[in-house]
Amino acid sequence: MNELKQFESIDNGLLIRAPAKINLSLLIAGKRPDGFHEIETLMAKINFYDEILIQQSQKTGIELICKGPYWAPQGKKNLVYQAAESLLDSCQQNAIPAKAGIEITLTKNIPAGSGLGSASSDAAAALLGLNKLLQLNLSTEDLNKIAAVLGSDVPFFLDGPLAFCTGRGEKIKKINKNFNFLALLVLPDVTISTKKIYANYKHNKSLYKNLKNQINEHIRKNRFDLISKICANMLQTDCFRLYKELTVLNTRIESSCFGPLCLSGSGSAMFYIIDSGDEEKAKQYQRKLEEKIGCKNIIVSNNKW
Secondary structure, three states, rough: OOOOOHHHHHHOEEEEEEEEEEEEEEEEEEEEEOOOOOEEEEEOOOOOOOOEEEEEEEOOOEEEEEEEOOOOOOOOOHHHHHHHHHHHHHHHHHOOHOOOOEEEEEEEOOOOOOOOOHHHHHHHHHHHHHHHHHHOOOOOOHHHHHHHHHOOHHHHOOOOOOOEEEEEEOEEEEEEOOOEEEEEEEEOOOHHHHHHHOOOOOHHHHHHHHHHHHHHHHHHHOHHHHHHHHHOOOOOHHHHHHHHHHHHHHHHHHHOOOOOOOOOOOOOEEEEEEEHHHHHHHHHHHHHHHHOOOOOOEEEOOOOO
């Protein structure tokens, strides 16, 4: 499969690719005193991207243009805008080119509400791109401080491509071992509210302990392939309970096409890891899914950066 670069110079600007992620495992340890849930998740970037083009402008301030096949919030409601604003505000004291106008074009190829982390990835890409284009020379630590305020998943996308994340997701333990995989990514026409899923989550302490022991042992041995086979996502039961159409679709796919699907994040995207990374087998599964179910899907692999 074609490997695309993270950064690409275009005319007077910089194009940054913002990869989606999948959760190879997602455990909930319980609810924290601050109201958030404590999570433990193994996340992997995949080669499915939004694109962000950053150019300096003669106008003052930040201008955000959203386009592409999927919806994205406009203006200050978008995490890309918030990331740019936070970064430039933090640098104003240094009398750097950050005071110049910035035009950002976001091409949205990854659906929102799919559990693929695209908004967080977009925000991280904006931070990385502005730092590079404007030659701000901010450290990873500086960028991480801004990222953690923007959202729990944003710090993960500043590095990667594989990490074990805890806390609200903002505590990142980078995994330096490679996990090369090929997967069929199913993209249902269902938008999930992560807030709703967590608000209705019912904790299963014994399930958590059982899965934690298995996953920790597999991580210790770098057997990420075995983790992906477990399909451990403790949000799946509640996601399927709240979104019946997703349950129906999942049942149809699993009974007609291939084995168990894994839910990414809080949904709605689901994935199936192809044994041995056989691209021809992946294409066969893809054709079968399109013929029998008619659900949108793409073949993806692990991202390299």
